[in-house]
Amino acid sequence: MTAEPNVIGLPSATRVCLLVVDALGWEALAAHADLAPFLHRAARPDALDAAFPTTTAASLGAIGTGRPAGVHGLTGATVALPDRTRPMNVLAWKLHGVGPRVHLDATVVPEVFQPIPTVFERAAAAGLRPVAVGPSKHAGSGLSRAIIRGAMQIEADTPADLVTLTLGALAAAERRLVYAYHGGLDRVGHIHGVNSPHWRRELARIDALVARLAHELPDATLLVVTGDHGMVDVPRARQVEVSDHPELMEGVRVLAGEPRCRHVHAEPGAASSVLAAWGSQLGAVAAVVSREEAMEADWYGPHVPDRVRGRIGDVLAVATDAIAIVQKHVDPQQRELVGHHGALTDTERLVPLAVVA
Known part of the structure; x- marks a missing residue:
């Protein structure tokens, strides 16, 4: 055509x-x-x-x-x-x-x-x-x-x-x-x-x-x-409620994305500690990587222009198991959902x- x-x-x-x-x-x-x-x-x-x-x-x-x-x-x-x-x-x-x-x-x-x-x-x-x-x-x-x-x-x-x-x-x-x-x-x-x-x-x-x-x-x-x-x-029992793990929000400015692919935007200077906290808590059930690692792996394609770079979290937590990372105080509806998507399975x-x- x-x-x-x-x-x-x-x-x-x-x-x-x-x-x-x-x-x-x-x-x-x-x-x-x-x-x-x-x-x-x-x-x-x-x-x-x-x-x-x-x-x-x-x-x-x-x-x-x-x-x-x-x-x-x-x-x-x-x-x-x-x-x-x-x-x-x-x-x-x-x-x-x-x-x-x-x-x-x-x-x-x-x-x-x-x-x-x-x-x-x-x-x-x-x-x-x-x-x-x-x-x-x-x-x-x-x-x-x-x-x-x-x-x-x-x-x-x-x-x-x-x-x-x-x-x-x-x-x-x-x-x-x-x-x-x-x-x-x-x-x-x-x-x-x-x-x-x-x-x-x-x-x-x-x-x-x-x-x-x-x-x-x-x-x-x-x-x-x-x-x-x-x-x-994702069974209800496999939901990870962020408020149950306060260390996950230490040094975090904004949590974006969705339950199976979280973009964690850190406060200035806190990206390394945020990466460590999320990796320690969720590394067994999610791929927890830095923005740079995600970009090097071409998750977002071979080239990410500067206007888009800041829309990717300083840290990403991408589910590898049947989990969903939810926030009942931010979006209570997420806890009621059974089906989810966003990850790389x-x-x-x-x-x-x-x-x-």
């Missing part, structure tokens, strides 16, 4: 629909092929590697820009800001945690915070009219301005509307790029857990939705379905690539 590199070898087409199913992991799909036979048959034999951290903001940022989190700068579900003691919730584009509900669209301008031209802007410049179909709460949001700007946003708040409006957008032009987003599996997995009856029913419904979408595609349309990350269940990192031409 455009001069963009075709790094995953997709067939050429004049119309392309990319459907992102939030939290559709490769391992979960393979383990439940009976519930999702259409997706399982359409999936390529090799998984894709989702962006690190394996969380929606970072992965959708990678999809929307074609760049890793170290370049687009959405480095976690919550991100520390230089002039705030509370991090920014990237999905909501507002301050996270206890305190006033401060929306940040005007002060943390999305187009400045994430300045890389999006895929949709590049498609528009090539003469296409890209469209994004998703929940009304996403339309015009800070996150949408950061990662899907350049696309005309169409609001779809039910699965039926998602299919109908996606098909309509595809049929409206001979050359078209349509991005569609489905968030149900992530929501159900967080609340009830992967492989719960609720999750299994949702996966089956999504498979039926994809099958209908595929069968009703206009001619010369390529349908691509993938996830932004997988998900793991294969279950969280690998996502399917289903292609229907």
Whole structure:
């Protein structure tokens, strides 16, 4: 469709629909092929590697820009800001945690915070009219301005509307790029857990939705379905409550990220002691590394510009076991969740690539 590199070898087409199913992991799909036979048959034999951290903001940022989190700068579900003691919730584009509900669209301008031209802007410049179909709460949001700007946003708040409006957008032009987003599996997995009856029913419904979408595609349309990350269940007994270990917050300015990938931002001069404390407490169940070590390992890609460097914690704690690092006094909802993601396990990192031409 455009001069963009075709790094995953997709067939050429004049119309392309990319459907992102939030939290559709490769391992979960393979383990439940009976519930999702259409997706399982359409999936390529090799998984894709989702962006690190394996969380929606970072992965959708990678999809929307074609760049890793170290370049687009959405480095976690919550991100520390230089002039705030509370991090920014990237999905909501507002301050996270206890305190006033401060929306940040005007002060943390999305187009400045994430300045890389999006895929949709590049498609528009090539003469296409890209469209994004998703929940009304996403339309015009800070996150949408950061990662899907350049696309005309169409609001779809039910699965039926998602299919109908996606098909309509595809049929409206001979050359078209349509991005569609489905968030149900992530929501159900967080609340009830992967492989719960609720999750299994949702996966089956999504498979039926994809099958209908595929069968009703206009001619010369390529349908691509993938996830932004997988998900793991964390028993309540395996939650690490930060307030139970006060040494973890000594010398800490801001705790950001998410329960399975924590960004620990230290007070000036305290990074070494913070690294030692977190390593001593959590080293057996998490990879506890410095910012420099994470960057040397290319976790955020081979190059991290200065504007992004400070959004990565001085210390990172990335779960290697079934744990979640939570703060009941900051985000009590986290303690109620069963499913989590964000770390580097294969279950969280690998996502399917289903292609229907």
